[in-house]
Amino acid sequence: MAEGAEKKVKKKATLLQRRDRKGYLFILPWLVGFIVFYVRSIIQTIQFSFNTLTMDAGVGGYALSWAGLENYRYAFTVHPTFKQILTTSVMDMVIDVPLIIFFSLFMAMLLNKEFKGRGLVRAIFFLPVLMNAGAITAALDLSATMMNGGVSGEVAETAGAASDAVAFSLDYLIDMFVSIGIPAKLLDYMVSAVERINDIIRASGVQIVIFIAALQSIPSSLYEVAKIEGATTYETFWKVTFPMVMPHIITNVVYTIVDSYSTSDVVELASSTAFTNFNYGLSAVFSLVSAVVTCAILVVVVNFIQKRTFYYT
Amino acid sequence: MANVNPAARNDLTAAELKKAERAAKKEAKRVAKIQNKKKPKKGKEKRLNRSMAGNTILFTLMIICGLFMVLPLVMIINNCLKPLDELYQFPPKIFVRNPTLENFSDLFVLMNDSWVPFSRYILNTIIITLGGMLGHVICASLAAYPLAKHKFPGRDLLFSMVVLSMMFSWQVTQIPQYLIISWLGINNTYAALILPAWSFGMGLYLMKQFMEQLPDSLMESARLDGATEWTIFWKIVMPNVKPAWLTLAIFQFQQMWANTGSIFLRDEQLKPMQFALQQITAGGTRRAGAAAAVTFIIAAVPITFFLICQRNVLETMTTSGMKD
Numbered sequence: 001m002a003e004g005a006e007k008k009v010k011k012k013a014t015l016l017q018r019r020d021r022k023g024y025l026f027i028l029p030w031l032v033g034f035i036v037f038y039v040r041s042i043i044q045t046i047q048f049s050f051n052t053l054t055m056d057a058g059v060g061g062y063a064l065s066w067a068g069l070e071n072y073r074y075a076f077t078v079h080p081t082f083k084q085i086l087t088t089s090v091m092d093m094v095i096d097v098p099l100i101i102f103f104s105l106f107m108a109m110l111l112n113k114e115f116k117g118r119g120l121v122r123a124i125f126f127l128p129v130l131m132n133a134g135a136i137t138a139a140l141d142l143s144a145t146m147m148n149g150g151v152s153g154e155v156a157e158t159a160g161a162a163s164d165a166v167a168f169s170l171d172y173l174i175d176m177f178v179s180i181g182i183p184a185k186l187l188d189y190m191v192s193a194v195e196r197i198n199d200i201i202r203a204s205g206v207q208i209v210i211f212i213a214a215l216q217s218i219p220s221s222l223y224e225v226a227k228i229e230g231a232t233t234y235e236t237f238w239k240v241t242f243p244m245v246m247p248h249i250i251t252n253v254v255y256t257i258v259d260s261y262s263t264s265d266v267v268e269l270a271s272s273t274a275f276t277n278f279n280y281g282l283s284a285v286f287s288l289v290s291a292v293v294t295c296a297i298l299v300v301v302v303n304f305i306q307k308r309t310f311y312y313t
Numbered sequence: 314m315a316n317v318n319p320a321a322r323n324d325l326t327a328a329e330l331k332k333a334e335r336a337a338k339k340e341a342k343r344v345a346k347i348q349n350k351k352k353p354k355k356g357k358e359k360r361l362n363r364s365m366a367g368n369t370i371l372f373t374l375m376i377i378c379g380l381f382m383v384l385p386l387v388m389i390i391n392n393c394l395k396p397l398d399e400l401y402q403f404p405p406k407i408f409v410r411n412p413t414l415e416n417f418s419d420l421f422v423l424m425n426d427s428w429v430p431f432s433r434y435i436l437n438t439i440i441i442t443l444g445g446m447l448g449h450v451i452c453a454s455l456a457a458y459p460l461a462k463h464k465f466p467g468r469d470l471l472f473s474m475v476v477l478s479m480m481f482s483w484q485v486t487q488i489p490q491y492l493i494i495s496w497l498g499i500n501n502t503y504a505a506l507i508l509p510a511w512s513f514g515m516g517l518y519l520m521k522q523f524m525e526q527l528p529d530s531l532m533e534s535a536r537l538d539g540a541t542e543w544t545i546f547w548k549i550v551m552p553n554v555k556p557a558w559l560t561l562a563i564f565q566f567q568q569m570w571a572n573t574g575s576i577f578l579r580d581e582q583l584k585p586m587q588f589a590l591q592q593i594t595a596g597g598t599r600r601a602g603a604a605a606a607v608t609f610i611i612a613a614v615p616i617t618f619f620l621i622c623q624r625n626v627l628e629t630m631t632t633s634g635m636k637d
Contacts, residue, residue, distance in 0.1 A: 022459075022463075022542050023458075023459025023463040026456060026458055026459045026546070027456040027471070029452050029455060030452040030455060030456035031512075032512075033511050034474075034475075034512040036497070036512075037490070037493060037508070037509045038478045038481075039474070039478070040489065041486040041490050041493060042477075042481055044486075045485070045489055048489075107378070110372075110375050111375075119623060121375070125382060127382050129564070130612070130616050130619055131385060131386065131389075131612050197381075198381055201378050206564065210519075216556075247522070247525070248522065251522040254476065255515075255518075258479045261482070262482035267485060270485045271485055271487070274488065286485075291477075291480040294480050295477060
C-alpha cells in the first residue's frame with residue numbers, strides 16, 4: 001500500500017516535469033523573437049556605452065573604439081543637464097504613479113456600476129489610448145496653434161504665464177496654507193498633482209480597463225456574504241474589493257511606470273543626443289543609467305506591494 | 314433513392330429545428346422581460362447603500378473627467394467639417410457653424426494625385442496592422458501560459474528579463490534595432506515592422522498577470538479528462554481570459570495602426586497609409602482642411618475597432634468559471 005503510494009508520487013512528479021518541459025515549446029516562438037530583436041539590442045546598447053562610435057561614411061558602417069568608463073564619467077561630471085533631467089523624470093514618476101493608480105481604480109469602480117450609457121462612458125475613458133497616434137497629436141498641435149491666432153504653443157504659453165492673475169492668487173493660497181502649518185512638501189505635491197490632472201486622466205486609459213476586468217472577476221458570492229454579514233459599503237470596499245484587485249494593482253503599477261518612463265524627458269534626452277548630436281555612446285549611457293534606476297524603483301515598489309498582496313486562488 | 318431520403322429527412326429536421334429555435338427565442342424574450350422587470354427592483358435595493366447626493370457628486374466628477382477626454386475628439390470631428398475660413402477663425406469656436414464636406418473632397422483630390430495608388434497604402438496598413446496584432450496576441454498568450462501556470466527552471470529569470478526589456482523604449486534602441494533588422498535581411502519588407510511586434514514584452518506581461526488569476530482546478534479537471542496542454546490552452550485558458558487578450562488586441566491594433574514605418578520601409582509601395590496621411594498633415598497651414606479630414610480618419614478607425622470589441626472586453630469577464 002505504502003509502496004504503491006510512493007510509486008504514484010514518483011510517477012506524478014515525472015509527469016509534472018514532462019508537462020513543464022512542454023512549457024518551453026509554448027514559449028519558443030515568442031522567445032526566439034525576443035532574443036533576436038530585444039536581447040541583442042540591449043546587449044548592443046551596453047556595448048555602445050563603453051565605446052566611442054564613429055560613423056564611417058566610406059564603408060557605410062560604424063567603427064567602435066574602446067572608451068572604458070569615459071562616457072559614464074562625462075555623463076555624471078561634465079554633462080550640464082543629465083543629472084537634473086534624470087532626477088526630475090524620476091520625481092515625476094513618483095508623483096504620477098500613485099495618482100494614476102488611485103484615479104484609475106476609482107474610475108473603474110464608477111464605471112463598473114450599472115447606469116445608462118455605461119458603454120459610451122467607458123469608450124470615452126479609453127479615447128486617449130486610441131488617439132495616441134503621431135498624426136493626431138500633430139493635428140491637435142496645429143489646431144492649438146490656430147487657436148492662439150497663429151502663435152506657436154510655446155510662445156503663447158510664456159506669454160500666458162507672464163500675465164496670469166490666477167497664478168498669483170494660487171501662490172497667495174499656498175502661502176496661506178504654509179502659514180497655517182501644513183507642510184510645504186505636501187502642498188507642493190498637491191499643487192503638482194492638480195497641475196497634472198489632464199496628464200493623469202490621459203495616462204490612465206489602459207489601467208482603467210485592467211481594473212474593470214479585475215473588478216468583474218471578483219465572485220459575486222463574496223459580496224453576498226459581506227451583505228449578509230451586514231458590512232457597509234466602506235467595509236466591503238476595504239475587505240473585499242481592495243484585496244481582490246491587489247494583484248492587478250501590481251500589474252498596473254508596472255505598466256504605469258513603464259509607460260511614464262518611455263515618454264519621460266530622459267528618454268527624449270537620450271534620443272536627441274543620439275540623433276541630433278550623433279553621440280551614440282553617451283546616448284547609450286543615458287538610456288542605460290535611467291533604465292537601471294527605473295528598474296530599481298520597480299523592484300522596490302513591486303516587492304513592497306507584493307508582500308502585502310492577498311492572492312485568492 | 315437512398316441518396317434522396319436522408320436529404321428529405323434533413324429538410325424535415327431543419328424545419329423542425331427552425332420551429333424549435335423560434336420557440337426558444339420567444340421563451341428567451343419572455344424570460345428577459347421578466348428579468349428586466351425584476352432588475353429595477355434590485356437597483357432600488359442597491360441604491361439604499363449610497364445617498365443621492367453622494368451619487369451626484371461622483372457622477373459629476375466622472376463627467377468632468379470625461380469631458381477632458383472627449384474634448385479632443387469633439388474638436389477633431391468638428392474641425393473636419395469646418396470650411397477653411399472657420400478653421401482659421403479667431404477666437405476659435407469648438408462647434409462648426411456651416412458644416413461642409415469640402416475637406417474630404419480636397420483630401421480625395423490629394424489622394425488621387427499620390428505617387429502610388431492610395432489603395433496600395435491601405436493594403437499595406439491592413440497587412441502590417443493585422444499581422445502585427447494577431448502575431449503579438451498569439452505569441453504573447455502562448456508564452457504567458459507556461460510562465461503563469463507551470464514551474465520550470467529559468468522561469469523567473471526569463472520573466473525579469475521581460476520586465477527589464479520593457480524599460481528600453483524604441484527611441485533609445487533604434488540603432489541596434491536597425492542593425493539587427495538589416496542583419497536579418499528583412500530591411501525594407503513588411504516583416505521589419507511585423508516581426509519585432511510579435512515578441513514585444515508588454516503583451517506577455519499583461520497576459521501572464523491575467524492568467525495567474527485563473528484557478529488551477531480548471532486546468533486540473535481538464536487534465537483529468539485527458540486533455541493535452543495544447544487543448545487546455547485553446548479550450549480552457551484562452552476563452553477564460555478573453556477580456557485580457559481582446560484588450561491586448563485593441564492596444565496592439567492602435568500601436569500598429571499608428572506606425573508610420575518610416576525607419577525600415579524605403580519603397581513607397583510598402584509604406585502604410587499612416588505615412589501618406591502624415592505627409593498630408595505635414596503640409597502645414599495650406600492643407601489645414603485636408604489635414605483635419607485626415608485626422609478624423611486616423612482617429613475613427615481604432616475607435617470603431619474598439620467599439621466593436623468593447624462589448625466583449627468589458628461586459629463579459631468570466632467569473633472564475635467555477636461554482637464556488
